[in-house]
Amino acid sequence: LADSLKEHFAGLFLVGSAINSEQAAQTQKDTDLVIQKQFNTVTPENELKWERIHPKLNTFDFALADQYVNFGVTQRMFTVGHTLVWHSQTPDWVFEDEQGQTLTREALLARMQKHISTVVGRYKGKIQGWDVVNEALNEDGSLRDSKWRQIIGDDFIEKAFIYAHQADPNAELYYNDYNLYKPEKSAGAAKLIASLQDKGIQIHGIGLQGHYSLTHPALNELDDALQLFTTLDIKSMITELDVSVLPFPNDAQQGADISQDFALQQALNPYPDVLPKAQQEALSQRYKEIFALFLKHHSTISRVTFWGVNDANSWRNNWPMRGRTDYPLLFDRNNQPKTAYDALMAMPLQR
Numbered sequence: 001l002a003d004s005l006k007e008h009f010a011g012l013f014l015v016g017s018a019i020n021s022e023q024a025a026q027t028q029k030d031t032d033l034v035i036q037k038q039f040n041t042v043t044p045e046n047e048l049k050w051e052r053i054h055p056k057l058n059t060f061d062f063a064l065a066d067q068y069v070n071f072g073v074t075q076r077m078f079t080v081g082h083t084l085v086w087h088s089q090t091p092d093w094v095f096e097d098e099q100g101q102t103l104t105r106e107a108l109l110a111r112m113q114k115h116i117s118t119v120v121g122r123y124k125g126k127i128q129g130w131d132v133v134n135e136a137l138n139e140d141g142s143l144r145d146s147k148w149r150q151i152i153g154d155d156f157i158e159k160a161f162i163y164a165h166q167a168d169p170n171a172e173l174y175y176n177d178y179n180l181y182k183p184e185k186s187a188g189a190a191k192l193i194a195s196l197q198d199k200g201i202q203i204h205g206i207g208l209q210g211h212y213s214l215t216h217p218a219l220n221e222l223d224d225a226l227q228l229f230t231t232l233d234i235k236s237m238i239t240e241l242d243v244s245v246l247p248f249p250n251d252a253q254q255g256a257d258i259s260q261d262f263a264l265q266q267a268l269n270p271y272p273d274v275l276p277k278a279q280q281e282a283l284s285q286r287y288k289e290i291f292a293l294f295l296k297h298h299s300t301i302s303r304v305t306f307w308g309v310n311d312a313n314s315w316r317n318n319w320p321m322r323g324r325t326d327y328p329l330l331f332d333r334n335n336q337p338k339t340a341y342d343a344l345m346a347m348p349l350q351r
């Protein structure tokens with residue numbers, strides 16, 4: 001009988017985790033042991049982002065990224081690079097010359113190429129798959145109006161893929177985005193990928209981030225999206241899976257300080273100490289339903305990566321408002337497996 005996620009789902013898809021430097025120092029060692037035992041793929045959560053790795057013009061800082069990539073390599077895990085071209089976490093200087101003027105298309109393309117060739121080139125043979133472009137689509141499936149697109153034009157996406165392929169012809173190259181279960185957005189992604197393929201550009205996978213909750217997405221929408229992506233000649237992967245159990249705050253609540261407001265705490269941070277049994281069960285059930293869809297589409301899904309190891313180090317505690325207690329992952333704050341873990345391990349599988 002399998003006693004790890006990677007063994008349980010072996011032959012179906014890889015199972016992985018994000019790794020981050022915030023995984024509380026005193027539990028880092030425990031967390032590393034969970035990663036080594038449970039997973040066969042890792043994605044550094046923040047360390048390869050432009051602002052971290054290339055904070056100033058001509059200044060690269062590889063110290064932490066090297067450490068994380070080497071962890072993956074030493075553990076013989078499929079190591080994913082996240083991410084090369086994104087509208088977020090990219091410093092303003094990237095788009096400006098030294099006088100603060102907006103760069104020309106040619107100058108920004110040159111800067112993009114230098115970044116990609118330096119970063120992808122450094123980890124050639126170590127990072128096996130790259131989230132080349134992240135979150136380029138609006139919710140309606142049209143292209144997001146980012147600085148990349150404003151300055152370069154719609155072809156910033158294909159250029160990024162071309163530069164990445166030149167830098168490491170053996171690496172898998174992915175387009176990665178959230179809410180890809182929404183019909184309009186998944187249609188936009190499918191269209192984007194088909195247009196790259198028509199031009200002969202190398203793209204090998206679509207990443208569905210997978211930031212879910214007990215109520216979203218509707219299972220039929222996720223099923224339809226996964227089905228749509230089977231019609232493209234690429235792999236699908238779930239790249240940033242977590243399932244929030246907390247209510248989603250409304251617009252006015254999102255910025256609120258709930259530390260002194262008991263009513264708001266009850267409404268928005270209802271399980272500050274421990275997740276009650278009923279919600280544990282709801283989370284387990286939800287994970288089972290979602291994984292049933294991954295299994296249904298396993299012939300195109302190559303990987304399922306959780307966005308963190310345990311509940312303590314999940315970004316979901318701080319989004320969309322700070323300082324909550326969420327329970328989105330399979331391991332609790334002491335790195336113990338939750339009932340959701342047991343539920344997945346008990347799923348009958350057909351290979």
Ligand code: G3I
Nearest residue numbers: 020022045046049082089134178209211240307314315319
């Ligand atoms: O490490 C610093 C710390 O030194 C400082 O005191 C603190 C003050 O704010 O910030 C800490 O860095 C934060 C970091 O998370 C670690 O907690 C950054 O401000 C914060 O921006 C960063 O958030 C990350 C976010 O991306 C933005 O890069 C999250 O960890 C990470 O989970 C999240 O991941 C994204 C994916 O890249 C793309 N898809 C959506 C996903 C969730 O937003």
